[in-house]
Every structure is written in C-alpha cells, then in structure tokens.
C-alpha cells in the first residue's frame with residue numbers, strides 16, 4: 001500500500017459507507033441512486049489516506065478499523081459524540097499521538113502516497129507538512145510576532161527580513177493582520193479569545209503546511225469569531241487540505257465537502273456532506289444528526 005500514486009479512483013477503497021457501495025454487502029439504495037452515487041468525478045486527488053488504523057492508549061482501544069480518504073483541497077469534517085475518537089484520529093494524521101505515553105498506533109497512514117509511520121520518517125517533518133490547531137487556543141507567552149515566527153525559527157529561518165515577510169503573510173492569511181499590525185510586540189496572551197485562535201491558526205500556517213488539522217477550533221468562540229474562522233476555512237481550502245472536528249452540525253454542513261461520522265471508536269460512515277446530512281446510509285448516523293443521541 002505504499003505506492004506513490006496520488007490520483008486514485010474516488011474513495012476506491014474506503015469502507016463504512018464512503019462514496020462507493022461496499023461490494024460485500026447488499027445494496028441498501030435503489031439501483032438508480034447507486035448509479036448516480038458511483039459516477040461523480042472519475043478521479044479525485046488524494047492528499048492523505050488511512051487504512052485499518054487503530055490507536056490504543058495502554059490496553060484501551062480508542063479507535064479501530066478506520067479506513068478513510070482525505071481529498072486534496074477539500075474540507076473533511078469529523079463529527080460524533082464525545083469520546084468517540086475524533087481527536088485521537090486527527091492526532092494520528094500528523095503523529096501527534098506519538099507524544100502520548102503508552103500509545104500504540106497500528107495500520108497505515110499515507111501523505112501523498114508515502115507512509116508517515118515508516119521507520120525512516122521524521123515525525124517533526126510530518127508535523128511541518130500536517131499542521132494542527134487545537135480546541136483551546138494556546139498562544140505562547142511571547143509577542144504576537146514571535147508566536148507566529150516560532151515554527152519558522154525552529155525550521156532554521158533566522159534572517160529578519162524573511163521572518164517579517166512570512167509572519168505578515170501568515171497573519172494576513174489568518175485574517176488577523178489588520179487587527180494586530182500595529183501591536184506585533186504585544187503579548188499574544190493580550191488578544192481576545194477569537195484573536196488568539198486566529199493567532200494560533202497563523203502560527204500553524206506560517207510554516208506553510210499542506211494539510212491543516214483543526215480540532216474544534218471555534219468551540220470556545222462567539223458567533224462573530226466563529227464566522228471568521230469558518231470564512232477562513234473556506235478560503236484556505238484553495239491552498240490546503242483541511243480536516244476539521246466539530247460538534248456543531250451546522251458548521252460541518254457549512255464548511256465541509258465531505259463528512260465522516262465516528263461512533264465508539266469506529267468510522268461509521270463517510271461521504272459527501274450533503275448526502276451525510278440528508279440521506280445517511282447508516283441508522284447510527286441518522287440518529288446522531290437528528291439528535292436522538294450524543
């Protein structure tokens with residue numbers, strides 16, 4: 001599975017619903033619908049894919065049998081009740097789980113067709129290509145400028161002119177520049193919650209990642225700040241691939257092209273966002289999106 005193809009038939013191997021009907025199971029939809037579902041684009045560009053992924057913390061399994069494709073320049077939303085493994089899955093896409101004691105990750109994850117868990121792979125480089133923004137904004141107790149320059153300095157960039165240029169670009173990208181351009185020396189902690197979250201997004205963007213993982217990035221924000229983050233996600237999609245965890249179903253519907261539903265450590269179903277919210281294939285998905293549990 002370590003081939004280097006980056007263009008594959010759409011969700012050709014995805015399980016748990018996906019964009020294709022599982023051949024091992026009887027068709028659950030009328031043939032005419034199945035034909036329509038099977039014939040979208042002939043191929044999509046895959047940015048990442050996970051196969052049979054399982055993560056255990058000690059002897060407790062947090063996720064298992066997760067097989068999913070992440071399409072390039074799209075937003076994939078992940079939904080599901082608390083504790084179902086969304087953050088665990090997200091962290092396995094950039095080897096963030098490696099930092100957790102007693103963790104075991106099995107299965108396969110690829111970035112541009114290359115295994116990210118290979119013995120020769122440097123997790124730091126994976127994290128540079130696959131950046132992350134967390135639920136609670138976590139600026140460093142440093143200036144706004146240094147918060148954004150942080151990853152660049154670690155990557156060995158020390159020339160002031162380059163740092164200044166890259167910091168401005170990242171702050172513009174994160175729709176924060178206009179609000180902070182005259183106070184770059186002030187502490188990042190002095191910003192409002194919504195600004196701090198955009199600062200963290202700028203920090204993640206500064207190293208120009210190819211994929212951005214966002215774990216409930218707007219859950220602590222007011223509606224205006226939330227709208228800004230959502231607008232940002234929509235704009236960033238032109239340049240990067242985004243995987244976003246959210247408990248807000250309207251947000252998933254607004255920002256994503258595809259949605260995956262996790263339940264009790266498994267990916268129950270993944271597919272086109274409109275399909276998931278209007279015609280879910282699985283009963284569990286329907287119960288969740290209609291508020292019957294979770």
Ligand SMILES: Nc1ncnc2c1ncn2[C@@H]1O[C@H](COP(=O)(O)OP(=O)(O)OP(=O)(O)O)[C@@H](O)[C@H]1O
Nearest residue numbers: 057061062080081082083084085086087088089100
């Ligand atoms: N660092 C850890 N050590 C031990 N167990 C963990 C750790 N992180 C998560 N877990 C466990 O793994 C399971 C999945 O947790 P995870 O945080 O991935 O869920 P989640 O879907 O993101 O939940 P939420 O919506 O509340 O953020 C839970 O049972 C949780 O207790």
Ligand SMILES: [Mg+2]
Nearest residue numbers: 086087088215
């Ligand atoms: Mg979580």
